[in-house]
Amino acid sequence: MQLTFKPLHPSFVAEASEVDLRHADSETLEQVRRGMDQYGVLVFRKQPFTDDQQLEFATQFDGTLHAKTSSSVLEKNRFGNEALSDVSNVGRDGQLLPPNDRRRMSALANRLWHTDASFVDPAGRYSMLSARVVPEVHADTQFADMRGAYDALDAQTKTLIEDLRVHHSIAYSREVLGFEFAPGEKEQLKGAVHPLVRRIPGVLRRSLYLASHAQEIVGWPVPEGRLLLRDLTEHATQARFVYSHPWLVGDFVIWDNRTTMHRATYFDDKKHRRELRRTTTLDVARTTATA
Ligand code: OGA
Ligand code: MN
Numbered sequence: 001m002q003l004t005f006k007p008l009h010p011s012f013v014a015e016a017s018e019v020d021l022r023h024a025d026s027e028t029l030e031q032v033r034r035g036m037d038q039y040g041v042l043v044f045r046k047q048p049f050t051d052d053q054q055l056e057f058a059t060q061f062d063g064t065l066h067a068k069t070s071s072s073v074l075e076k077n078r079f080g081n082e083a084l085s086d087v088s089n090v091g092r093d094g095q096l097l098p099p100n101d102r103r104r105m106s107a108l109a110n111r112l113w114h115t116d117a118s119f120v121d122p123a124g125r126y127s128m129l130s131a132r133v134v135p136e137v138h139a140d141t142q143f144a145d146m147r148g149a150y151d152a153l154d155a156q157t158k159t160l161i162e163d164l165r166v167h168h169s170i171a172y173s174r175e176v177l178g179f180e181f182a183p184g185e186k187e188q189l190k191g192a193v194h195p196l197v198r199r200i201p202g203v204l205r206r207s208l209y210l211a212s213h214a215q216e217i218v219g220w221p222v223p224e225g226r227l228l229l230r231d232l233t234e235h236a237t238q239a240r241f242v243y244s245h246p247w248l249v250g251d252f253v254i255w256d257n258r259t260t261m262h263r264a265t266y267f268d269d270k271k272h273r274r275e276l277r278r279t280t281t282l283d284v285a286r287t288t289a290t291a
Pocket of ligand 1: 139262276
């Protein structure tokens with residue numbers, strides 16, 4: 001089946017033509033991978049995934065699933081499977097999370113620009129978010145084009161950052177917001193080091209690899225590294241590099257964490273229910289047959 005992609009932004013993000021991803025054959029999956037290399041974010045409409053089907057799709061599409069999420073350190077999720085992230089404001093009892101709930105506090109940090117699982121090694125490759133319940137108010141997810149942002153840097157900055165390496169830690173992005181971890185929790189969240197400039201195999205363009213988890217540049221004085229990371233993030237998240245996704249129930253959005261950043265936006269989560277499920281794959285050599 002021939003998929004077509006309709007751009008939703010001048011430099012990245014496209015909407016795929018009608019397809020049922022639950023029954024995608026290997027040729028369709030390959031077209032989706034090529035679309036991901038080109039656009040960085042793909043929007044699929046009307047995908048009625050069950051949890052098991054979503055897990056199965058993620059594995060078929062890209063192999064190894066990320067399960068060492070930050071929330072798994074706080075508590076086991078209500079699905080009994082940490083590879084299926086509970087991106088919702090709903091507790092075990094089916095009620096909206098109370099204002100001071102720790103999972104809620106931690107999830108609020110999704111409103112900082114980030115990439116998924118940059119705090120582990122291997123880091124996240126693709127993330128896939130399935131919209132199950134969306135509020136009637138705006139609760140968009142925003143994406144930033146990190147290849148467009150890299151291309152727009154001046155030559156001097158490109159030279160400066162070429163070989164830099166960055167320590168990412170999820171404890172850092174939470175603590176910036178005043179969230180407190182217990183010592184035992186922090187022990188499990190040591191972080192990881194990744195290059196600041198990334199290239200993805202088979203794709204010529206480079207991208208900036210940044211996240212709110214980016215804590216320091218290896219070998220640099222801490223304040224100086226943080227300032228550079230802040231300057232780059234400010235540059236990369238200018239309106240011209242950003243696409244805002246207004247969710248419809250059934251939307252399934254796949255993004256490449258190597259070439260984009262994303263963030264949640266404000267909505268009154270104490271009043272409106274919002275339930276999405278996320279699967280994220282790890283940036284390891286592919287374990288599934290792609291032929
Ligand atoms: C995520 C995430 C943002 C949102 O699921 O990784 O950052 O808008 N979500 O829920
Ligand atoms: Mn995220």
